[in-house]
Amino acid sequence: MGHRPVGSRPPGHRPPGYRPPGYRPPGYRPPAYRPPYHRPPYHRPPHYHYGPYHYNSGWGWFFTAAIIGSTLVYTTSLPSDKECEKITEKGETLYLCDGVLYRSTYYEDEKVYEIVSDPPAEQGQPQSVVGLGLTSPFTRGETVRELQNRLVGAGYDVGSVDGVFGSGTESAVMWLQYDNGLDSSGVIDPPTATLLGYDVPGAAEPVAAPAQQAAPTDPAPAAEADGSVTEQPEVAAPADPEPASDVVPDAGTDDAMDEPQN
Numbered sequence: 431m432g433h434r435p436v437g438s439r440p441p442g443h444r445p446p447g448y449r450p451p452g453y454r455p456p457g458y459r460p461p462a463y464r465p466p467y468h469r470p471p472y473h474r475p476p477h478y479h480y481g482p483y484h485y486n487s488g489w490g491w492f493f494t495a496a497i498i499g500s501t502l503v504y505t506t507s508l509p510s511d512k513e514c515e516k517i518t519e520k521g522e523t524l525y526l527c528d529g530v531l532y533r534s535t536y537y538e539d540e541k542v543y544e545i546v547s548d549p550p551a552e553q554g555q556p557q558s559v560v561g562l563g564l565t566s567p568f569t570r571g572e573t574v575r576e577l578q579n580r581l582v583g584a585g586y587d588v589g590s591v592d593g594v595f596g597s598g599t600e601s602a603v604m605w606l607q608y609d610n611g612l613d614s615s616g617v618i619d620p621p622t623a624t625l626l627g628y629d630v631p632g633a634a635e636p637v638a639a640p641a642q643q644a645a646p647t648d649p650a651p652a653a654e655a656d657g658s659v660t661e662q663p664e665v666a667a668p669a670d671p672e673p674a675s676d677v678v679p680d681a682g683t684d685d686a687m688d689e690p691q692n
Contacts, residue, residue, distance in 0.1 A: 456531075456533075456546050457503075457531075457533065457544060457545070457546035457547075458500050459500055459501040459502075459503065460499075460500070460501065461496050461499055461500065461501060462590070463494075463501040464592065464594075465484050465486060465492075465494065465503065469567070471485075474491060477493065477506075479538075479540070480493045480495075480506070481493065488529075488530065489503075489505075489530065489545055490505070490509060491505070492504060492505050492545060493505070493506075495537055497537070502535075502537060502544055503544065503545045504535070504537060504542040504543060504544045504545060505532070505542065505543050505545065506540075506542055506543075507543065508525055508527055508532060508543055509527050509528070512527040512528040513527070513528065514526065514527040514532075515527075524546065525543065529547070530545065530547045531545070531546040531547045532544065532545060532546065533546050558573070559573055559576075559577055559618050559623050559626075559628055560618055560619065560620055560623050560628075560630060561617065561618065561619075562574065562577065562595055562617070562618045563595070563600065563615075563616055563617035563618065564595060564596070564597065564599075564600045564616060565595070568594050568595055568596055569594075569595040570593055570594050570595070571593060572593060574593050574594060574595045574599070575591060575592070575593035577595075577599070577618070577626070578591040578592075578593070578599055578602075579591055580626045580627060581599070581602045581603070581606065581626070584606065584625075584626065586602035586603075586605055586606055587602060588602045600616040601616075603616050603617070603618060603622065604616045606622065606625065606626075607622055610625055612625075
């Protein structure tokens with residue numbers, strides 16, 4: 431057997447705690463992360479220490495904090511109205527409460543519970559891109575995010591691809607419509623959706639040409655009382671008059687020939 435130097439490691443060995451490039455821990459969210467908008471059931475005053483509350487139909491009330499290049503979404507305690515189960519995943523202790531994972535951590539020297547699970551799908555998302563426009567509150571969802579990706583791919587700036595139809599997305603839609611000779615309304619109509627590559631039924635149907643006026647036809651034959659049909663007499667076209675002769679006969683010539691000679 432060959433000699434192996436002290437401290438050598440086999441090929442592919444990774445030191446303890448090694449993370450590949452681009453690794454993100456469970457629940458990572460970028461610093462500019464914005465929680466999905468949900469209209470809360472009622473207003474809740476801000477927390478005296480952690481600031482304003484946010485609401486999500488699946489998460490309930492929660493807080494946010496930017497920590498070391500990520501956004502922490504957390505609560506001060508586990509939900510009391512749900513049954514929570516302690517589980518272990520990859521050596522880490524988590525709490526599963528009605529399908530939502532929580533991780534015990536600390537923020538500002540206080541024990542909090544970070545929400546690890548992704549937010550549930552929003553209700554009432556638009557199913558079709560046709561008709562999208564700037565509304566109050568803003569229209570949100572994956573349909574808007576796909577629209578923003580297509581606008582960016584077409585060379586138009588939407589600000590940020592966040593799934594929110596805001597003023598930046600409206601401006602990009604208006605520029606797209608202006609560059610292609612459409613009405614710059616900022617609303618996705620069938621021609622605009624077709625420009626972005628959407629398959630809109632009936633968007634490319636040709637416009638029917640106006641019906642041409644039929645040429646006048648001969649009048650139909652009149653029907654008699656006994657059911658027989660009387661043919662209408664054909665009106666003959668007037669014949670061209672014969673041209674008048676330029677030679678005028680001499681009236682005295684014939685008389686002179688009939689007179690007896692002396």
